[in-house]
Amino acid sequence: MARIAVATFQHETNTFAPSKAGFAQFESGGGWPGYTVGAHVLEVIQGINIPIAGFVEAVRKKGHGVVPLVFANATPSAQVTDDAFERIAGDLVRQLELRASEIDAVYLDLHGAMVSERFDDGEGEILARVRRVVGDRVPVVASLDLHANVSEAMLRRSDGMVAYRTYPHVDMAETGARTASLLQAIFDRQERPHKLMRPLDFLIPLTAQSTLAQPCDRIYGELGRRETPAQAWLSFTPGFPAADVPCCGPAIFGMGFDRAALESAFVELGSILEAEERNFQAEFMSPDHAVRQAIDIARTASRPVILADTQDNPGAGGNGDTTGLLSALLTHRAPSALLGLLIDAPAARRAHEAGLGATVEFSLGAKSGLKQHFPVVGRFTVERLSTGEFTCVGPFYRGAQMQLGPMAALRKDGVTVVVASKKVQAADQEMFRHMTIDPQSFGIVALKSSVHFRAHFGPIAEKVIVVAAPGPMLADPAQLPWRRLRRGIRLKPYGPAFRPPLGGSA
Numbered sequence: 001m002a003r004i005a006v007a008t009f010q011h012e013t014n015t016f017a018p019s020k021a022g023f024a025q026f027e028s029g030g031g032w033p034g035y036t037v038g039a040h041v042l043e044v045i046q047g048i049n050i051p052i053a054g055f056v057e058a059v060r061k062k063g064h065g066v067v068p069l070v071f072a073n074a075t076p077s078a079q080v081t082d083d084a085f086e087r088i089a090g091d092l093v094r095q096l097e098l099r100a101s102e103i104d105a106v107y108l109d110l111h112g113a114m115v116s117e118r119f120d121d122g123e124g125e126i127l128a129r130v131r132r133v134v135g136d137r138v139p140v141v142a143s144l145d146l147h148a149n150v151s152e153a154m155l156r157r158s159d160g161m162v163a164y165r166t167y168p169h170v171d172m173a174e175t176g177a178r179t180a181s182l183l184q185a186i187f188d189r190q191e192r193p194h195k196l197m198r199p200l201d202f203l204i205p206l207t208a209q210s211t212l213a214q215p216c217d218r219i220y221g222e223l224g225r226r227e228t229p230a231q232a233w234l235s236f237t238p239g240f241p242a243a244d245v246p247c248c249g250p251a252i253f254g255m256g257f258d259r260a261a262l263e264s265a266f267v268e269l270g271s272i273l274e275a276e277e278r279n280f281q282a283e284f285m286s287p288d289h290a291v292r293q294a295i296d297i298a299r300t301a302s303r304p305v306i307l308a309d310t311q312d313n314p315g316a317g318g319n320g321d322t323t324g325l326l327s328a329l330l331t332h333r334a335p336s337a338l339l340g341l342l343i344d345a346p347a348a349r350r351a352h353e354a355g356l357g358a359t360v361e362f363s364l365g366a367k368s369g370l371k372q373h374f375p376v377v378g379r380f381t382v383e384r385l386s387t388g389e390f391t392c393v394g395p396f397y398r399g400a401q402m403q404l405g406p407m408a409a410l411r412k413d414g415v416t417v418v419v420a421s422k423k424v425q426a427a428d429q430e431m432f433r434h435m436t437i438d439p440q441s442f443g444i445v446a447l448k449s450s451v452h453f454r455a456h457f458g459p460i461a462e463k464v465i466v467v468a469a470p471g472p473m474l475a476d477p478a479q480l481p482w483r484r485l486r487r488g489i490r491l492k493p494y495g496p497a498f499r500p501p502l503g504g505s506a
């Protein structure tokens with residue numbers, strides 16, 4: 001039986017976001033386990049819906065042994081600092097070198113949209129360093145996030161890559177298992193698969209990528225139906241449209257042992273994607289319009305109207321501290337509204353000092369120093385306090401042990417805002433329920449999330465409205481100040497083609 005080295009090194013990089021990911025951000029883990037090296041990796045990943053956990057479980061069932069190297073994951077943000085990248089990649093390579101003589105394969109749990117201060121294509125660099133240790137003799141496979149910006153270098157340096165098929169990502173562990181099946185085929189056949197990749201030539205807004213809606217639900221259905229006849233592993237990555245690097249953008253890629261069958265599945269998939277371009281529509285409302293409409297609907301609805309504060313989504317690089325939507329809820333005197341998570345450690349600390357039931361003045365949010373962003377100042381009553389420690393139960397964050405630091409629920413008139421000290425995307429009801437706050441009892445629930453919230457909050461929603469309140473993750477990629485995309489890629493479906501600015505590089 002084989003011995004397989006396994007490692008996680010994930011970061012989704014929004015090069016327009018307000019803060020970078022240093023080593024400390026990987027140490028805390030941002031909702032996933034904190035930075036871990038060596039044997040302990042297998043303990044910290046247990047029972048969590050993440051690719052490495054699914055991969056390890058699948059290969060162990062086949063009787064293989066695993067050699068854990070590192071686990072590193074940080075909340076999406078701007079670039080990974082050189083310090084963090086070199087420390088983590090350094091540990092990964094050292095661990096691999098120590099065990100290289102006994103290793104039969106390497107599995108990497110990567111995101112696919114990592115940009116470091118020095119490397120535009122973080123994963124291409126990680127794969128190059130792994131390849132330098134193990135050479136071509138040892139198969140190297142990777143799983144990728146659905147938001148991967150896949151590069152030619154990643155494809156060339158790996159023997160196979162398999163991406164998630166759901167957004168919200170409820171199939172992360174399952175993707176690890178599908179990657180294990182590709183590696184098993186490599187073992188069984190004693191050969192490497194053919195690999196194909198085709199970048200698509202338009203960016204897809206994040207909120208148009210949900211697989212709970214069209215066209216993605218249909219596309220992944222078509223993709224899945226072509227796999228078995230082609231004996232292939234096919235992936236479509238809509239990409240992460242906020243990384244200003246040449247490899248940013250959607251792609252289809254696939255691996256298979258029958259070249260002709262793989263090619264024909266691939267051509268069909270390409271035509272399907274081309275035909276679907278018109279259906280990638282992202283619709284969003286201003287905060288004022290959205291709040292007015294939500295108040296109106298909530299008057300007669302029995303379930304909450306969900307407002308997705310997509311432009312400050314911590315899952316896409318926001319810091320979770322903008323106040324545009326909170327202001328609109330207060331201004332329009334929403335009678336029964338819940339907003340979370342507003343990331344503001346000083347406000348959480350102040351609430352804990354003031355104590356339950358106290359009504360004191362707070363200056364909430366706008367801690368990132370973004371221009372034209374201001375705190376909400378006013379007297380709020382401290383309604384709940386928590387240590388921020390709880391385990392998520394929803395389909396996306398299932399099993400993740402949160403340590404968000406001091407948290408508090410603060411109320412002003414009909415609006416309750418839940419503040420936390422460490423940033424994480426509001427994608428699990430337990431973030432409120434652990435404080436005995438039932439999101440279902442509110443008329444309006446405003447969440448700092450783009451799509452992942454749908455996995456756990458979708459079933460309790462009367463309606464979902466995507467809101468474009470001011471924030472760093474622009475919902476319309478055509479509005480971002482791009483400088484370094486590849487020439488000619490369209491900035492959204494049927495949008496304008498990118499031309500490098502004077503003085504910029506393509």
Ligand SMILES: [Zn+2]
Binds near residue numbers: 146147
């Ligand atoms: Zn993702």
